[in-house]
Amino acid sequence: MKLRVNGLEFSYENKKILDQMDFFVKEGEFVSLLGPSGSGKSTILKILTGVLMPQQGQIMADDRQIYGVTELFAYMPQNDLLFPWKTILENVCLYGYVHGSLEEVRREAKENFSLFGLAGYEDRYPSELSGGMRQRAAFLRTALCRADILLLDEPFGALDVITRGEMQDWLIHMRKRLNKTVILVTHDMDEAIYLSDRILILNESPARITGEIVIEEKQRDRQWLYGQGELRKEIHRRIMGES
Ligand SMILES: Nc1ncnc2c1ncn2[C@@H]1O[C@H](COP(=O)(O)OP(=O)(O)O)[C@@H](O)[C@H]1O
Numbered sequence: 455m456k457l458r459v460n461g462l463e464f465s466y467e468n469k470k471i472l473d474q475m476d477f478f479v480k481e482g483e484f485v486s487l488l489g490p491s492g493s494g495k496s497t498i499l500k501i502l503t504g505v506l507m508p509q510q511g512q513i514m515a516d517d518r519q520i521y522g523v524t525e526l527f528a529y530m531p532q533n534d535l536l537f538p539w540k541t542i543l544e545n546v547c548l549y550g551y552v553h554g555s556l557e558e559v560r561r562e563a564k565e566n567f568s569l570f571g572l573a574g575y576e577d578r579y580p581s582e583l584s585g586g587m588r589q590r591a592a593f594l595r596t597a598l599c600r601a602d603i604l605l606l607d608e609p610f611g612a613l614d615v616i617t618r619g620e621m622q623d624w625l626i627h628m629r630k631r632l633n634k635t636v637i638l639v640t641h642d643m644d645e646a647i648y649l650s651d652r653i654l655i656l657n658e659s660p661a662r663i664t665g666e667i668v669i670e671e672k673q674r675d676r677q678w679l680y681g682q683g684e685l686r687k688e689i690h691r692r693i694m695g696e697s
């Protein structure tokens with residue numbers, strides 16, 4: 455087991471956000487946390503990264519208990535958070551600077567610039583790029599990180615629907631190469647179905663996991679996705695708290 459969360463609870467002031475949350479993620483698995491806006495998805499990722507501290511409960515990574523900031527996670531926050539005074543290439547290689555493998559990260563980054571639709575923008579600054587391009591640069595930076603577990607908070611949320619689809623296709627192809635455990639936060643049902651090995655469904659206030667859906671299909675494409683009407687209905691029922 456890569457990650458196990460037991461009895462996690464979190465409140466902002468008097469408002470309980472997470473209530474007795476339990477889940478696990480296996481090594482190499484792609485798990486989505488799917489729930490409505492405001493249900494506490496970003497809060498869960500912030501607790502995993504150590505940005506927020508849990509008030510109750512336990513987080514185990516392999517056999518080690520996690521508390522606070524660790525080297526286990528590469529985190530892509532909901533807002534892209536590129537440094538405005540650094541070029542796109544410098545931003546993308548940021549973790550390379552931090553971890554001391556700069557040459558390797560630069561090479562890998564440059565190889566991926568065109569795949570991310572960023573070719574020619576290596577030496578530009580974030581303010582010169584569209585919102586979608588900034589999001590892709592932030593995603594590239596996260597994907598190049600050496601950490602074992604990628605935490606992606608609505609990574610394609612700011613993109614138009616076409617670019618978003620392209621990035622999802624790209625992510626499916628990259629998965630084997632990345633060889634990482636991924637936790638994706640999304641409120642987009644189709645995105646979760648398309649990308650995940652397993653979907654954990656959250657309801658609202660305080661959030662609990664109301665269902666789990668395993669998706670076995672290995673050969674996924676848009677045609678397959680369009681045929682998943684039954685799965686969509688079932689997920690909808692669970693989000694609404696029906697059993
Ligand atoms: N810093 C904060 N202070 C108080 N309430 C917050 C804060 N951040 C988020 N919340 C509230 O916590 C709830 C869950 O937020 P969040 O985890 O961002 O949800 P999601 O990512 O699922 O949209 C929301 O109702 C939000 O308004």
Ligand SMILES: [Mg+2]
Nearest residue numbers: 495496497532
């Ligand atoms: Mg959020």
